[in-house]
Amino acid sequence: MWNFAxxxxxxxxxxxxxxxxxxxxxxxxxxxxxxxxxLFVNGAVGxxxxxxxxxxxxxxxxxxxxxxxxxxxxxxxxxxxxxxxxARRTVPLPRPAVSLKRCVGRWxxxxxxxxxxxxxxxxxxxxxxxxxxxAWVTIPGELQTSFGxxxxxxxxxxxxxxxxxGLSNDYLGYFMRLExxxxxxxxxxxxxxxxxxxxxxxxxxxxxxxxLGERPRPLTRPSPRCDSGSGTR
Numbered sequence: 001m002w003n004f005a006x007x008x009x010x011x012x013x014x015x016x017x018x019x020x021x022x023x024x025x026x027x028x029x030x031x032x033x034x035x036x037x038x039l040f041v042n043g044a045v046g047x048x049x050x051x052x053x054x055x056x057x058x059x060x061x062x063x064x065x066x067x068x069x070x071x072x073x074x075x076x077x078x079x080x081x082x083x084x085x086x087a088r089r090t091v092p093l094p095r096p097a098v099s100l101k102r103c104v105g106r107w108x109x110x111x112x113x114x115x116x117x118x119x120x121x122x123x124x125x126x127x128x129x130x131x132x133x134x135a136w137v138t139i140p141g142e143l144q145t146s147f148g149x150x151x152x153x154x155x156x157x158x159x160x161x162x163x164x165x166g167l168s169n170d171y172l173g174y175f176m177r178l179e180x181x182x183x184x185x186x187x188x189x190x191x192x193x194x195x196x197x198x199x200x201x202x203x204x205x206x207x208x209x210x211x212l213g214e215r216p217r218p219l220t221r222p223s224p225r226c227d228s229g230s231g232t233r
Contacts, residue, residue, distance in 0.1 A: 002069045003163045005043030010050045010058040025062035042166045044148025085130045087211045091204045096120040102188035128208035136163035137205045140170035147202040154206045158213035200226030
């Protein structure tokens with residue numbers, strides 16, 4: 001299994017080939033070289049896009065990613081593991097809606113929104129697991145990179161390696177900070193639960209990792225309020 005945060009958008013929109021884009025090309029190279037199935041798991045991909053596009057760039061990027069994974073594989077050492085630890089948590093979310101301001105433009109009043117509570121859930125579940133000194137936690141959508149870095153930073157003293165499994169177990173859109181959802185744009189428009197939901201998921205993910213690490217979480221700041229009555233639109 002290899003974990004990396006990237007959108008599979010290196011091929012142009014007019015591409016008609018059946019393809020897994022750069023992630024599929026990387027996995028194919030790994031399977032050829034290592035002689036084993038390669039499973040790709042995306043990360044905190046909310047604001048991560050490829051720097052280059054086109055078939056030539058895809059092949060070059062896939063080669064670089066495969067080489068990096070191979071280097072990690074060569075350094076990896078098997079260790080005896082007797083226990084798989086699992087924890088889960090249900091997280092209430094702000095009311096989902098399509099913000100016309102973020103979809104159309106800044107001139108639209110912020111209170112104008114199309115509610116989606118009839119079609120999208122009011123809560124989600126995060127699942128975390130740990131094997132030895134490696135842990136991972138699921139995110140039901142596309143989490144902003146800074147949130148992912150915050151989770152890994154908090155867990156640095158708990159586990160040697162922490163993976164974020166983005167787009168896992170559900171898809172509820174993007175989870176971005178307020179300052180990165182201002183103005184017209186696809187990502188801001190697709191932040192359906194508003195700019196506060198990312199902090200809710202981040203806080204829940206950190207709490208799960210502390211639980212798996214069997215360590216009390218330091219009370220450095222209050223947890224964000226996460227429920228159907230909260231949220232900045």
